[in-house]
Amino acid sequence: MAEAVLRIENLSKNFGGLRVTDDVTLDVMPGELHAVIGPNGAGKTTLINQISGLLAPDAGRIVFGGEDVTGLAVDRRAQRGLARSFQITSILPRFSVLENVALAVQARSGSSFRFFGAAAAEESLNEAARAALTQVGLGERETVPAGELSHGEKRALELAIALAMEPKLLLLDEPMAGTGRDETERLVTALRSLKGRFPMVLVEHDMHAVFALADRISVLIYGKILASGTPAQVRADPQVVTAYLGDEME
Amino acid sequence: MSTSLLIVQTLNGLQLGVLLFLIAAGLTLVFGVMDFINLAHGVQYMLGAYLAVMFYAFTGNFLFALILALGAALLFGLLLEFAVFRHLYDRDHLDQVIATFGIILFLNQGVKILWGASPLSLPMPEIFSGSVVLMPGILYPVWRLVIIGSGLGVALVLYLLVSHTRVGMLVRAGATNAAMVSALGVDIRRLFMIVFGFGTMLAGFAGIMIAPILSVEPGMGDTILILAFVVIVIGGIGSIRGAFIAALLIGLVDTLGRSFMVDIMRLFLAPSPARTVGPAIASMLIYLLMAVVLYVRPAGLFPAKGR
Amino acid sequence: MADAALSTSAPRRSLLAGNALPVAIFLIFALVPLFATFRAEAYVLSLVTRVMIFAIAALALDLLIGYGALVSFGHAAFMGLGAYAVGILSSHGIQDALISLPVALGVSALFALLTGIVCLRTKGVYFIMITLAFGQMAYFTASSLAPYGGDDGLTIRVRSTLAGFPIFSGDRSLYYICLICLLGAYLLCRALVGSRFGRVYRGARENPLRVSTIGFEVYRYQLVAYVIAGALGGLSGFLLGNATDFVSPAYMSWQRSGELLIMVIFGGIGTLNGAIVGAAAFLLVEEWLSGITEHWKVIFGPLLVLVAVFAPGGLLGLAARLRRMIRG
Numbered sequence: 003m004a005e006a007v008l009r010i011e012n013l014s015k016n017f018g019g020l021r022v023t024d025d026v027t028l029d030v031m032p033g034e035l036h037a038v039i040g041p042n043g044a045g046k047t048t049l050i051n052q053i054s055g056l057l058a059p060d061a062g063r064i065v066f067g068g069e070d071v072t073g074l075a076v077d078r079r080a081q082r083g084l085a086r087s088f089q090i091t092s093i094l095p096r097f098s099v100l101e102n103v104a105l106a107v108q109a110r111s112g113s114s115f116r117f118f119g120a121a122a123a124e125e126s127l128n129e130a131a132r133a134a135l136t137q138v139g140l141g142e143r144e145t146v147p148a149g150e151l152s153h154g155e156k157r158a159l160e161l162a163i164a165l166a167m168e169p170k171l172l173l174l175d176e177p178m179a180g181t182g183r184d185e186t187e188r189l190v191t192a193l194r195s196l197k198g199r200f201p202m203v204l205v206e207h208d209m210h211a212v213f214a215l216a217d218r219i220s221v222l223i224y225g226k227i228l229a230s231g232t233p234a235q236v237r238a239d240p241q242v243v244t245a246y247l248g249d250e251m252e
Numbered sequence: 253m254s255t256s257l258l259i260v261q262t263l264n265g266l267q268l269g270v271l272l273f274l275i276a277a278g279l280t281l282v283f284g285v286m287d288f289i290n291l292a293h294g295v296q297y298m299l300g301a302y303l304a305v306m307f308y309a310f311t312g313n314f315l316f317a318l319i320l321a322l323g324a325a326l327l328f329g330l331l332l333e334f335a336v337f338r339h340l341y342d343r344d345h346l347d348q349v350i351a352t353f354g355i356i357l358f359l360n361q362g363v364k365i366l367w368g369a370s371p372l373s374l375p376m377p378e379i380f381s382g383s384v385v386l387m388p389g390i391l392y393p394v395w396r397l398v399i400i401g402s403g404l405g406v407a408l409v410l411y412l413l414v415s416h417t418r419v420g421m422l423v424r425a426g427a428t429n430a431a432m433v434s435a436l437g438v439d440i441r442r443l444f445m446i447v448f449g450f451g452t453m454l455a456g457f458a459g460i461m462i463a464p465i466l467s468v469e470p471g472m473g474d475t476i477l478i479l480a481f482v483v484i485v486i487g488g489i490g491s492i493r494g495a496f497i498a499a500l501l502i503g504l505v506d507t508l509g510r511s512f513m514v515d516i517m518r519l520f521l522a523p524s525p526a527r528t529v530g531p532a533i534a535s536m537l538i539y540l541l542m543a544v545v546l547y548v549r550p551a552g553l554f555p556a557k558g559r
Numbered sequence: 560m561a562d563a564a565l566s567t568s569a570p571r572r573s574l575l576a577g578n579a580l581p582v583a584i585f586l587i588f589a590l591v592p593l594f595a596t597f598r599a600e601a602y603v604l605s606l607v608t609r610v611m612i613f614a615i616a617a618l619a620l621d622l623l624i625g626y627g628a629l630v631s632f633g634h635a636a637f638m639g640l641g642a643y644a645v646g647i648l649s650s651h652g653i654q655d656a657l658i659s660l661p662v663a664l665g666v667s668a669l670f671a672l673l674t675g676i677v678c679l680r681t682k683g684v685y686f687i688m689i690t691l692a693f694g695q696m697a698y699f700t701a702s703s704l705a706p707y708g709g710d711d712g713l714t715i716r717v718r719s720t721l722a723g724f725p726i727f728s729g730d731r732s733l734y735y736i737c738l739i740c741l742l743g744a745y746l747l748c749r750a751l752v753g754s755r756f757g758r759v760y761r762g763a764r765e766n767p768l769r770v771s772t773i774g775f776e777v778y779r780y781q782l783v784a785y786v787i788a789g790a791l792g793g794l795s796g797f798l799l800g801n802a803t804d805f806v807s808p809a810y811m812s813w814q815r816s817g818e819l820l821i822m823v824i825f826g827g828i829g830t831l832n833g834a835i836v837g838a839a840a841f842l843l844v845e846e847w848l849s850g851i852t853e854h855w856k857v858i859f860g861p862l863l864v865l866v867a868v869f870a871p872g873g874l875l876g877l878a879a880r881l882r883r884m885i886r887g
Binding site: 092 | 750755758759761762773775776777783
Binding site: 346536 | 683685695820856
C-alpha cells in the first residue's frame with residue numbers, strides 16, 4: 003500500500019475555551035486531491051495553518067513525507083516541499099507578477115545568500131517562473147505590479163507561486179474565495195490539469211469545484227471530522243446532508 | 253549602604269516613577285489610540301515648566317501659576333494637534349517621527365529665544381518647602397512627597413475615568429482597535445482630540461511639578477522623552493496599567509541602580525574598576541531591562557492589542 | 560503580520576530612468592575640489608567631506624529602513640564605534656588603516672550581530688525602541704571610558720595612515736578617499752538590493768509571512784542586512800574620526816541617530832540616491848541656516864514639519880511629482 007504523503011494524527015487546538023480542532027485524523031495519498039469542506043467557523047483555515055506551520059497544535063502529530071514535522075518552522079516545512087496559498091490574498095504587491103513567482107523558484111534553486119549578480123537577470127529563474135504563470139493563465143501579465151491585478155488574477159498568482167515551489171503537497175485555502183464565474187472556471191481548469199502531479203488539500207466552499215475536482219472529501223464541523231470518503235459516499239451520508247450539504251446542494 | 257539611604261532612594265525612585273507615569277500615560281494613549289508617535293511629548297513637558305515659571309512671574313502664586321500653565325499647555329497642545337498632527341494620523345510612522353522631531357527642534361530653540369539658555373527656577377509653595385521626619389534619622393523633602401501623592405492621585409483619577417466612564421471605554425476600545433471604534437460611528441476625531449489634550453496636560457503637569465526641584469532649561473524634555481518611551485514599550489503600548497507598573501519599575505530601578513551600582517560592583521570588582529564600571533552600568537540598566545523584557549515579551553508586559 | 564508597507568517611498572522607476580541622478584551626484588562630488596581652489600578651499604572640502612561621510616551612514620540606514628522596513632533608531636552607534644576604533648588605537652600609537660579600518664568594521668559588525676539577534680525578534684515600534692536602547696547603551700559605555708576622554712571625548716592627534724603613507728592627513732586626499740568609499744558603498748548597496756539576497760530581503764518587507772511560506776527564514780536575511788549596515792556605519796565612523804580629529808559619545812547620541820533618520824527620510828526612503836541627496840540637503844541647509852542665525856533650528860524645525868506633511872517621499876518624491884506635473 004502506498005505511503006501517505008501527509009498524515010495528521012489526533013490533531014487538537016484550543017483557543018481559550020473553544021475547541022477549534024478536535025482530534026482530527028486524516029491523510030492525503032500520493033496524487034490525490036483531498037477536499038476539506040465545512041461551514042464557516044468549522045476550523046478549516048486553522049487546520050491549514052497548523053499543517054503549514056503557522057499555528058502550533060496543542061496535541062497530535064503532523065507527518066509529512068514520512069517525517070514528523072509538528073515542531074518544524076514554517077520556512078523549514080516549505081523547504082521540504084509543503085506549499086500553500088492563502089485565503090486572504092498574500093502576495094508581494096510592489097513586486098512584478100514575474101518577480102513574485104521568480105522568488106518562489108529561487109527558493110528551490112540553490113543558495114539565496116548571493117549578494118552580487120542581478121537576480122532579475124537570471125534567465126533560468128525567469129523561465130521557470132513564466133512556465134508557472136502560463137499554467138494559471140497569467141502569462142501575459144508578467145510585468146504588472148502584483149498589487150494592480152484584479153482579485154481573480156491575484157488568486158491565480160497565489161497558485162502560480164505555490165506551483166513554482168515544485169511542491170510535494172499543495173495546501174489551497176479557499177482559492178476561489180470572492181472570484182467571479184469566469185475566474186472560478188479558469189482556476190478549476192488549472193487545478194484539474196495539475197491533478198496527479200502532486201497531492202493537494204483543497205479547502206473550499208464552492209461545491210461545484212469541490213465535486214468536480216476531489217478524489218476524497220472530508221467534512222469538518224465544529225473542528226471535528228464528521229465524515230470522510232469519496233464524493234459519492236459523502237454526498238449520500240445522511241449526517242453530512244443534514245449538517246452541511248442540505249442547503250448547499252439546492 | 254544604610255537603611256535610611258535605601259528608604260530615601262526608594263522614595264526618590266517612586267517619585268521619578270510617578271513623574272514618568274504622568275508623561276508616559278499621555279504618550280501611550282496617543283500611541284495606542286491614534287497610532288501616532290509623538291516625539292514632541294517631551295517638549296510639552298518642558299513647556300509646562302516654562303509656562304509655570306512665566307505665570308509665577310506674573311502672579312507670584314504657585315497655585316495660580318499651576319492652573320494658568322495647565323490651561324496654556326492644553327491650548328498649545330490642541331493648537332499643535334490642529335496645525336500639525338491632524339495631518340499625520342494616517343501617515344507612516346516615519347513621517348510622524350520627522351515632523352515631531354522638527355517640533356522638538358523648534359520648541360527647544362524657541363524657549364531659548366524667549367527665555368534665554370540659562371536654567372530658570374520655580375519656587376515651590378511655602379507650606380510644602382520644608383522637610384519632614386519620616387523616621388528617626390530620615391529627613392525627606394515635603395515637595396517630593398507632594399509629587400508622589402499628586403501623581404498617585406492622578407493615576408487613580410485616570411483609572412476611574414478610563415474604566416468607569418463612557419469616554420474612558422471608548423479610549424480603551426480605541427487603543428485596542430481604532431478602526432472598529434470609528435466604524436461604530438464614534439466621532440474618532442473628537443476622541444483623538446480629547447486623548448491628545450489630556451495627554452498634553454498630564455505632561456505639562458509633570459513639568460510644572462518637577463520644576464521646583466530640577467532646573468528649567470531648554471532640552472529638559474529630551475532625556476525624559478526617551479525614558480517615557482522605554483516605559484511605554486516595557487509596559488505595552490496603549491495600556492495605562494502597563495505604563496503605571498513600568499513607570500514605577502523604571503523609576504525604582506534607575507534611582508536605586510544609580511545609588512547602589514558602585515556598591516554592587518564592589519562585590520565583584522576592586523574599588524577602582526567598580527567606580528568606572530558602576531555608573532556606566534547604572535545608566536544602561538533600564539535599557540538592559542527593556543532589552544530583556546522585549547526578548548521575553550516582544551510586545552511589552554500588558555499590550556493593549558493583546559499578545 | 561507584515562509591517563505597514565512604507566507608502567512614503569518614492570516611485571522608484573520614474574526618477575531613476577537610467578542612472579542619470581547618481582552619475583550626476585558623483586560627478587559633482589568629483590569636481591568639487593576643482594572649484595574649491597577658487598574660494599575657501601579648506602572650508603568647502605571639509606564640508607563636502609562631511610556630507611559624503613554621513614551619506615555613507617545614510618545609505619546603510621536606507622538599506623535598513625527603505626528596503627527592509629527595519630527602522631533603526633540606534634544607527635549612530637555604529638558611526639561612534641568606528642570613530643572610537645580610530646581614536647582608541649591612535650591613542651595607543653596604532654595609526655595604520657590596515658589595522659584600524661578592519662577593527663572599526665569588525666567591531667561595528669559584531670555589535671550589529673549581537674544587538675541584531677535581539678532586536679530582530681521584535682517588530683514595528685518595538686524594534687525602533689530596542690535599537691534606540693542599544694544605541695544608548697553604547698553611548699553610556701563611551702561616556703564612562705575615562706581613559707579615553709569619557710564625556711569630553713577624545714582628540715585624535717594623529718590621523719590614520721595607509722602602510723605609512725599619511726593619505727588621510729591632507730584635505731584633498733581625505734576628500735577623495737571618502738569619495739571612493741562612498742562610491743563603493745553605493746555600488747555595494749545597489750548590488751545587494753538587486754541580488755538574490757536583496758530579493759528575499761525586499762520581499763520580507765512586503766510580506767514576511769509570504770516569504771517564509773515560500774521557504775526563506777526571514778530572520779536570517781534581516782540579520783545579515785543588519786550586520787552589513789552596521790559595518791558600513793563603522794566605515795563612516797572611521798572616516799569621521801579622521802575628518803574631525805575627534806570622537807566623543809555625542810557621535811552616538813540618540814539625537815544623532817534621529818538626524819540620520821531625518822537625512823534618509825528627507826531624501827526619500829528606499830531609493831539609495833535619496834540617502835545621499837538627503838544627507839547633502841540636511842547638512843548643507845544646516846550649514847547655510849546656522850550661518851544666518853544662531854537660532855537656525857527655529858527655522859529648520861518647521862521646515863522638517865513641512866517636509867513631513869507635504870512631501871512624503873522626501874525630496875526625490877517631490878522631484879518626481881514635479882516632473883509629472885510639468886509633463887502634464
